[in-house]
Every structure is written in C-alpha cells, then in structure tokens.
Amino acid sequence: MSDTMHVSDTVQPRTPHQTRRKRSLATTTAHRGPCVPREFVHRPHVGDVLVTSWQRHDNTRFSLTAQWPHDHSYFTPVHGRHHLILPGESIRQAGLLLCHSELGVPVGHHFVLGDLVYTTHPEHLAVGRGPTLLTIDVNISRMRLRSGKLSSGHFAMTFRKEGRIVATGHSEVTVASPAVYRRIRGERISARRRLGPIPPAVPHRLTGSAQEDDVLLSPTDRPDRWQLRVAPGHAAVVNPANDHIPGMLLLDAAQQAARTLTAPETFVPYAFGTEFHRYAEHHTPCIITAQRIPSALPDTTTVQVIGTQNGEPVFVSALTALDTRI
Template sequence: MRDRSVLPIRGVNISEASGHRLSHLQTVPRHMVHRAAVSEVFLTDAQALGGDRFLVAAQWPRDHALYYPDSGGFTDPLLFAETIRQSMVYLAHAYYDVPLTHRFIGSDFHFEITDPELFRVIDVPLQPVLEARWTELESRPPNRVSLRVDVELTIAGSVCGRGSISAIAVDDKRYGLLRRRGAPSAADAQAQVPQQGTRIPAACVGRLREKDCVLERVAGGDWQMRAAVGHAVLFDHPTDHVPLMVMLEGFRQLGHLLTRAPSLCSEAGRTAAFLTAASVDCLAFAEVDAPIRLRVHDGYEPASRGGAGELRVDAVQSGRDVATATTVWAALPVAERVGVA
C-alpha cells in the first residue's frame, strides 16, 4: 500500500505538474455549486491554466452522512462523481459568466477510477485535484449554454481517475418550456401503474441507514427506485425532478445488491465489490412523485466472478425511458486496518 500519511494538512496542496498552489482552507461558496448545506460542498479552490483548462481542488470527508467509506475501507466513489458535478457548476459561474439563476440539465455523465488503492481512507481527509477542460458545445447568450467538462483526477500526486459531464444551462423561462415539453403525457402516466414495493434492507445495498435506501422490490421480481424528497443529502434543496446524483445512487445501490455473492465479506484478506466506473445517459426528466422501474440487461452473473463485472440498467418511468446506465464493479481486497467503518 502506498504511504499517503504525508498529505498536506495545513490547507495548501501543491500540484507538482503545474507548480500552482491550491488552497484547502475552506470550501467555495455553497451557491456557486448549487448546494444549500455547507456540509455538502466539497470544492475548495480553482485556478485557470489557460486555454479553457483549470485545476480544481477539493477535500473529501473521511466520513459523511451518505457518502461514507465501504466495509473495505475505500472512499465512496460517488464523492468523485459529485466533485465532477460541482466542478462543472463552479466553472460555469466563476469563469464563464453563466448567471447564478440558470438551471443545469445534465445529458450524460461518466467517471472511471483507474487506481482504487488511492481511494483508501487514511488518517487525514483526501485532497483530490481535478484537471478540468471546458468545452462550449453551443452558446446562445445570455439564455442558453451547452457545455462539456472533462476531468482527470489526481490524489497525492498520482493520476487515478477520469470523468466527464455534459449539460445545458438555461434561464428560468427556457427551463419551464423544456420542463413542460419533457413531462409525461396522460397516456404515458397510465402506461405504468405504480406498484407498492418492499424496501430492500440497507445493508444489502451498501448503506448503513434504512432511510438512505432508495431501492424496492416489486411483484414479479422487478426493482424500482423511490427516493424520499425529504432526504437531506439526496435532495439538498427543493427540485421538481429527480437529480442526476439521485439517479446515480439508485444505479449504485442496485449494483451493490446484485454484486453481493456469498464469498464477499469484510474480513481481512477477503474481497469486497467496488464501483470503479459509471456512465449515465439522461433521456428525459424523471418525476419525483412516481417510482422509477430499473430493468437489468441480460447476461450479468456477478456471483460467478466474485462480484466483478459490468451491469447495464434502464430506468423507466410512466412507460418511457428516463435514463440508462452502465456500472463497472471490481473485487478488491479488504485492508486489515480500516480507517472508517
């Protein structure tokens, strides 16, 4: 295991590649990343490198109300996902004059962790740095911007991941038009009659608290996602649709459930399933007041591979596809010493 106990703890991280100094003393203002709670802000600084390239600094908590380490002692991969999302929003407001009142509508999202060992929890908070590249796909100022942000993740000076997010940023008027246009028709709403599901035990989906579970089992052996809009992290602020990060949580929880083979346990020397990559295509707005059916593509047999493999899932609501996702899982050794349970 690499020795990362010498991570800087006085608030400054120096990028060896660029010589730029990035502060970790405090988070960026919460409104700059569209978060209501300061505790949900992970970005701490950003610097422009020129040519639409940036360094973005963050600090990940060693423990968190929802994004806590797994039984193997690995940092939650969705902290990386949320850091990508926050980076896009922050760069848009801080460097590209996108008004703070604009709404962001995601279209596709991807992350990949290439060195999971660097995600192990240690004695100090991890201080990741993203090298981000902004691409403006289309601009109709000041009311609409179509954009893509690609990132490379570095922890303790080593590259260990990459990701991207595409979205459009629009004013309230255009958001309202798109929202009405994307709402399900009456026929669509009747195509899928909501079923009462049985909530899956939190431990089976990688969660500690029952209220963090968004997954239900319904008649016929299907799965559906139903997230409580009062959840303080999943719904950090009021919204009229299911956010991308909530969709990703549902896909992640289904993956945790399906990768749980009898051989997987938290004892030292054994293995645990770890989410190493996820890709999500957002096809339509998902409504908050109706369950979302999750349909797994054929051909996935996690138990035969110790929990490792690729899982493809379609999200269907009111008879129409709202998203599709692919998650990739790896079987990783559990450390003898786990930083946080």
C-alpha cells in the same frame, strides 16, 4: 436546478449575479478560501460542498481543489474505499462552479449535464483518518458562448491525490435560462416532492448503505427489479427546490441496484457511465431493473441498470467492477 444527464450507450471503461468583478477570459486567477459558495455548486448544505478552490490557467484550462469526506453521513465508505458517487458529484460540482465563477452563467440558470462518465483507480481510493485532499485538472472543449455566457461545453477532468491519478471523467454541459427552462418543464415546474409514507427498503447491507434511510430501493416480486424510494427529509441527495428527482440520486440508485443484484458477491465498481433520456418526475413511480451484460474487459463484471416511468426509459447506467468470482 436540472441535474439531468445524457450518456450515449453502454460505457466500456478503460484499465445569477456575479459576485466578483468581471474579468477578461485570458486572465490567470486563483481563488482560495475555506469554502466555495454553496449556491455555486447547487447544494443547500455547506457540508455537502466538495470543491474548495479554483484557478484559471487560460480560456479552457482550470485547476480546482476538492476534498472527499471520510465521515460523511451519506457518502459512507464501502469496503474501505470512498463512495462511488463522490467522483460523479465532484464532476458535477466542478462544472457548476466554473460555469458560475468563470464562464458568465448567472446563479438561477439551469444545467443539463451530458455523457457523465468516469473511471476510478481503486488502489488510490482508500479512506484515511481525515478527508482526502484532491486536485482536479479541467479542460473544456467544444465550448459555445451566447452573449458572453457559456451555453454548452465538454468538461474533461482528471483527479489526483498526492500526484497520483485517482479518477478521470467527463461530462457535457448545456445551460438553460429560467425562461427556456419554464418552457421545457411547463406546469411541472411547480412540482415538489411530497413527504409521506414510503415503501419498505431493501436491507441496507445489500446496497452498501450505512442505514435504512439511505436505501433508494424497495423490493418487488422480482429479484432484479425495484421501486425507487426516498426517505422523507433526506437532504444529502435531494434539494427541496428541485421540480424533479435529481440525477445524482438516480446514479446512486443505479449503484445500489448493481450491488443488490450481485449479492452476496463483493461488487465494488470502479467505472460508471449513465445516459438520462428524460426528467424523472416526483409523483410517478420509478422502476429500477438490473442485469449482467458482457464486459469489454477480461476479469470484470458489468451490470446494466435501467430506470423507467410509465414504461418509458428515464436513465441507463453501466457499472463495471473487478470480477471477484475468479
């Protein structure tokens, strides 16, 4: 599965088979149950599935429910708030689920997500004693169909908890059939991550990680530059079937780099936007650099993170947090 995401410029935030009978696109339906099929959200483990049900309102509007875990082994809370990657992963899963369940895309097709941008409301992100239950309103625009299947579209989403807006965001989705994906990837389609020795980790407390195995950064000779590292057997962010490094892993590496750069300040981003220029390959070192850049809003700090392989940009992220230095 492709998790590659393309986002334009630095984001400046605001304060297979169908498992069910095919229906008319105009039909209003609701699907509720204890678990969404993990193949619909491209997650190998049921415990990593965040979306729990979906409902169609019309051709372009849908509602979903989701839950964010309070005790996940990887998406651990930071300063009492939900992990910053959870909204991005929820946007990804919601889009994939609707593509497979409602928009005719067979399981086995590949996705290129674009303009993955989201802004959260930190005051509503507090972690409780149990999972946080959410509703997600989705509006799809610029939708293109080919032979009755979605080929591309813009997915705008609003997350609510008990009626209050928790986050807003959007992504672009482009779908590639297995044949097209084989042409795009060529011989690299057979690449898989090899398990073996990895470089040392940045201290996990600097990155906001719960333990060393969750740290995605290895130090270099510069305090603003790191090498990407992934612990062997780490299943929370890596699907073993991927022929490239997943986009969500790179997003997490970006937020870890921003936290590490700004330490010992308390940098808790509320807005995140990423541009991916190309696939991140398994067997090529990925260098992560970070720098502060001017922020569009007063009393905020923005960090830009860039990942490169062989000197070519793979992704660019911008993360914005309330300024704790004032």
